[in-house]
Amino acid sequence: MAVIINENYLLIKSNYIFSEINQRVEKYQNDNPDVDIIRMGIGDVTRPLPRAVVEKFTEAVQEMGDAKSFRGYGPEQGYDFLINEIIKNDYAPRGIDLAPDEVFISDGAKCDTGNIQEIFGLLNTVAVTDPVYPVYVESNVMAGRTGPMGDDGRYQKLVYIPCTEDNGFVPELPTTPVDLIYLCFPNNPTGTALTKEQLAQWVDYARENNSIILFDAAYEAYIREDNIPHSIYEIEGAREVAIEFRSFSKNAGFTGTRCAFTVVPQELVGFDGEGNPHSINSLWNRRQTTKFNGVSYPIQMATCAVYSPEGQKEINESIDYYMNNASIIRNSLENLGLRVYGGINSPYIWVKTPQAMDSWQFFDLLLDEAHVVGTPGVGFGPSGEGYLRLTAFNTLENTEKAMERISKLNL
Amino acid sequence: MAVIINENYLLIKSNYIFSEINQRVEKYQNDNPDVDIIRMGIGDVTRPLPRAVVEKFTEAVQEMGDAKSFRGYGPEQGYDFLINEIIKNDYAPRGIDLAPDEVFISDGAKCDTGNIQEIFGLLNTVAVTDPVYPVYVESNVMAGRTGPMGDDGRYQKLVYIPCTEDNGFVPELPTTPVDLIYLCFPNNPTGTALTKEQLAQWVDYARENNSIILFDAAYEAYIREDNIPHSIYEIEGAREVAIEFRSFSKNAGFTGTRCAFTVVPQELVGFDGEGNPHSINSLWNRRQTTKFNGVSYPIQMATCAVYSPEGQKEINESIDYYMNNASIIRNSLENLGLRVYGGINSPYIWVKTPQAMDSWQFFDLLLDEAHVVGTPGVGFGPSGEGYLRLTAFNTLENTEKAMERISKLNL
Numbered sequence: 001m002a003v004i005i006n007e008n009y010l011l012i013k014s015n016y017i018f019s020e021i022n023q024r025v026e027k028y029q030n031d032n033p034d035v036d037i038i039r040m041g042i043g044d045v046t047r048p049l050p051r052a053v054v055e056k057f058t059e060a061v062q063e064m065g066d067a068k069s070f071r072g073y074g075p076e077q078g079y080d081f082l083i084n085e086i087i088k089n090d091y092a093p094r095g096i097d098l099a100p101d102e103v104f105i106s107d108g109a110k111c112d113t114g115n116i117q118e119i120f121g122l123l124n125t126v127a128v129t130d131p132v133y134p135v136y137v138e139s140n141v142m143a144g145r146t147g148p149m150g151d152d153g154r155y156q157k158l159v160y161i162p163c164t165e166d167n168g169f170v171p172e173l174p175t176t177p178v179d180l181i182y183l184c185f186p187n188n189p190t191g192t193a194l195t196k197e198q199l200a201q202w203v204d205y206a207r208e209n210n211s212i213i214l215f216d217a218a219y220e221a222y223i224r225e226d227n228i229p230h231s232i233y234e235i236e237g238a239r240e241v242a243i244e245f246r247s248f249s250k251n252a253g254f255t256g257t258r259c260a261f262t263v264v265p266q267e268l269v270g271f272d273g274e275g276n277p278h279s280i281n282s283l284w285n286r287r288q289t290t291k292f293n294g295v296s297y298p299i300q301m302a303t304c305a306v307y308s309p310e311g312q313k314e315i316n317e318s319i320d321y322y323m324n325n326a327s328i329i330r331n332s333l334e335n336l337g338l339r340v341y342g343g344i345n346s347p348y349i350w351v352k353t354p355q356a357m358d359s360w361q362f363f364d365l366l367l368d369e370a371h372v373v374g375t376p377g378v379g380f381g382p383s384g385e386g387y388l389r390l391t392a393f394n395t396l397e398n399t400e401k402a403m404e405r406i407s408k409l410n411l
Numbered sequence: 412m413a414v415i416i417n418e419n420y421l422l423i424k425s426n427y428i429f430s431e432i433n434q435r436v437e438k439y440q441n442d443n444p445d446v447d448i449i450r451m452g453i454g455d456v457t458r459p460l461p462r463a464v465v466e467k468f469t470e471a472v473q474e475m476g477d478a479k480s481f482r483g484y485g486p487e488q489g490y491d492f493l494i495n496e497i498i499k500n501d502y503a504p505r506g507i508d509l510a511p512d513e514v515f516i517s518d519g520a521k522c523d524t525g526n527i528q529e530i531f532g533l534l535n536t537v538a539v540t541d542p543v544y545p546v547y548v549e550s551n552v553m554a555g556r557t558g559p560m561g562d563d564g565r566y567q568k569l570v571y572i573p574c575t576e577d578n579g580f581v582p583e584l585p586t587t588p589v590d591l592i593y594l595c596f597p598n599n600p601t602g603t604a605l606t607k608e609q610l611a612q613w614v615d616y617a618r619e620n621n622s623i624i625l626f627d628a629a630y631e632a633y634i635r636e637d638n639i640p641h642s643i644y645e646i647e648g649a650r651e652v653a654i655e656f657r658s659f660s661k662n663a664g665f666t667g668t669r670c671a672f673t674v675v676p677q678e679l680v681g682f683d684g685e686g687n688p689h690s691i692n693s694l695w696n697r698r699q700t701t702k703f704n705g706v707s708y709p710i711q712m713a714t715c716a717v718y719s720p721e722g723q724k725e726i727n728e729s730i731d732y733y734m735n736n737a738s739i740i741r742n743s744l745e746n747l748g749l750r751v752y753g754g755i756n757s758p759y760i761w762v763k764t765p766q767a768m769d770s771w772q773f774f775d776l777l778l779d780e781a782h783v784v785g786t787p788g789v790g791f792g793p794s795g796e797g798y799l800r801l802t803a804f805n806t807l808e809n810t811e812k813a814m815e816r817i818s819k820l821n822l
Contacts, residue, residue: 002590002621002681002682002686003531003535003590003591003621003622003623003681003682004531004532004534004535004590004681004682004683004684005530005531005532005681005682005683005689005691005694006529006530006531006532006533006694007532007683007684009530009694009697009698010683010689012697019700042484044483044484045483046478046481046483047478047481048475048476048477048478048481049475049476049481050476051476053476054472054473054475054476057472057475057709058469058472058473061465061468061469061472061709061713062465062469064459064460064465064468064667064668065459065460065461065462065464065465066459067457067458067459070457070458070459070460070664070667071667072455072456072457072664072666072667073453073455073666073667074667107518107669107704107707108703108704110702110703110704111702111703111704114701114702114703115702118417118553119416119417119420120414120415120416120417121415121416121417121418122417123415124414124415134701135701135702138701139701139702142529142698142701179413179414179415180414210413210414211414212414253481253483255483255484255704256475256481256482256483256484256485256705256707256708257475257707257708257709258518258704258705258706258707270413270414270415270416271413271414271415271416272415272416272418272421273415273418275413278416278421280416283416283417283420286420286423287420287553289430290525290545290546290549290550290553291521291522291525291526291546291550292519292521292522292525293518293519293521293522293666293669294667294669295669296518296667296668296669296707296710297667297668298468298472298668298709299707299710302472
């Protein structure tokens with residue numbers, strides 16, 4: 001007898017991409033201690049928490065120090081005071097009705113998008129766009145839904161939906177039936193978005209094929225164009241086929257503070273082996289109450305201030321600031337003759353590598369010659385090969401400096 | 412085609428016990444709106460965060476509001492500043508050497524004890540003490556390791572190790588081989604503890620049988636007697652066979668703040684199907700980096716203050732306060748002729764029901780007649796039938812009032 005590990009973990013081929021980047025950057029910095037490296041790789045924000053958030057956060061921390069206002073365990077699903085703010089501000093104005101028990105507060109969209117697959121059976125066919133946020137893929141590898149990776153860099157049982165220059169980064173409907181579909185729009189990593197009509201095709205597909213869409217809307221705050229849906233529930237019929245993930249990381253700067261939420265409409269059903277329907281909302285509720293203990297009370301209070309007029313004002317200023325960076329990146333690289341995507345409804349810019357370089361070659365070139373860190377597109381999937389992701393989250397000063405350095409390269 | 416759910420969820424027989432209690436209490440309160448109910452059911456603290464913790468927490472929140480000191484994503488494993496405090500204060504003084512990469516900061520021991528099973532294969536035999544903290548069992552039910560529940564109230568493939576009056580609540584070594592063993596001492600729910608000699612028998616068993624012990628030490632701060640180990644690593648050889656879970660919930664009042672940690676020594680190995688060893692530490696690191704995004708920076712800073720002299724002073728006062736409640740509960744109930752366990756090295760008191768009542772009968776009696784809420788022992792497993800758990804976490808005033816009310820019952 002001996003303890004057997006979950007062997008699916010052995011199927012994961014790469015290091016988590018951001019760790020690999022960190023290692024290369026650290027090595028370069030150690031070898032070149034005087035070089036000032038500008039990081040435009042990880043999608044991490046740099047602007048501080050809004051003042052309104054800091055104030056509310058501080059107040060709530062003081063409450064925790066007084067026996068009269070102290071809070072212990074809260075509801076695993078989150079406090080109603082925050083859930084109601086979310087419904088009132090993010091959904092009701094777009095004509096979307098949500099009940100409080102359809103919104104689950106969590107400590108991150110990474111956690112939720114990683115954990116959601118637990119409530120589904122192992123035999124479902126899973127589709128992902130390619131390139132894709134690695135968490136969707138790797139959480140399914142770990143669970144045993146994907147099988148091993150083939151020589152083509154694709155997990156054998158996963159359905160990949162390429163998003164490339166050829167199709168304008170708009171995923172085409174699958175030609176074989178799929179059960180679970182991960183969609184992230186505005187997209188990480190390509191920075192491209194879907195129009196309402198384009199997303200409606202996916203909702204219709206899911207309704208016709210009894211599929212469920214796992215819709216990651218973490219970047220909705222960056223949408224600048226009309227006709228780009230902020231929530232999948234703006235599409236008719238989506239309540240019956242879609243779970244939506246949202247985060248406060250990228251709008252309110254919560255990457256180091258941790259708060260997010262997931263919407264699971266009551267209409268959503270999955271089936272057991274005998275064909276009986278079961279509420280997906282109940283399953284997720286069961287998962288969360290058993291394995292999660294709710295988000296810190298002061299953080300939930302702080303998050304409420306995201307929706308205050310002062311909070312909204314500062315958040316909009318920060319997003320404008322980042323989107324100005326995005327424009328600078330787009331324009332600079334286009335002026336160099338590079339082909340550039342994203343950066344219009346998203347903080348991500350997706351650059352086609354020049355001179356037929358592969359992603360890591362271009363990564364190393366930018367690191368070595370311009371001391372700028374991007375993210376190799378191939379790290380997000382086979383169809384990301386030949387691209388590199390840059391983010392608009394650095395300071396204006398660093399963004400301008402990075403573009404100046406890149407402009408001097410012979411690309 | 413249709414989405415298939417994880418059918419293992421359908422094997423879970425009961426509502427999560429605390430939800431069931433809440434529903435009964437809510438119904439009673441609605442039917443009797445004037446009655447003042449005293450809750451001694453859920454193991455939730457009532458004393459506020461220590462002042463030193465509030466101060467550090469507040470400072471860190473202010474840092475997040477300033478671009479110069481703002482922090483985005485931190486290491487998924489936690490910041491070294493906190494990991495080093497933990498090692499220096501909780502382990503080094505007991506002669507236990509830990510490396511920083513053996514300590515993983517998280518948002519709760521509930522999450523960690525629920526998630527840890529993911530890194531192990533589905534064919535391992537799992538043993539739990541009975542009664543038991545439900546999360547260990549239900550996370551394994553959801554994963555598919557237990558099979559359905561039999562008529563005896565036991566999941567068919569789970570090994571139950573009874574802890575009852577008959578064996579003095581000391582679990583006996585299994586007679587059939589087991590791979591993963593959940594132990595929680597001081598125990599939730601029985602409040603009893605193991606001596607070093609008793610725990611050493613389990614470490615020896617695990618070493619001889621290549622098992623891994625999942626040791627939940629969430630209540631170590633309540634240990635009052637010598638010769639009760641605070642960490643399983645006080646036992647020789649435990650680094651090769653044990654993972655330890657700790658929490659700041661019950662010592663520092665973090666139930667609503669959320670911070671905990673898990674120790675995974677580098678020596679621990681599991682095996683793949685071909686008999687090759689793999690590092691358990693690496694697997695857990697992989698799980699956490701893929702599906703978790705670290706604990707909020709201000710909370711990790713606040714947690715450091717738990718170890719400051721001022722923090723320790725206040726924490727000790729709070730624990731003394733709770734343990735005084737525990738004495739009052741023990742003495743009052745013993746004076747009524749009840750058989751009472753725990754409450755000496757633990758904030759939990761485990762009461763044998765009088766007059767051969769079952770757990771829920773005694774629960775209803777205390778709720779209806781004394782307006783006191785306990786936790787029915789049977790909710791923790793079949794061997795908990797005929798017991799009720801009371802906690803020492805209420806105020807002194809409420810604890811005394813509750814005992815006064817119970818004393819007037821005809822038990």
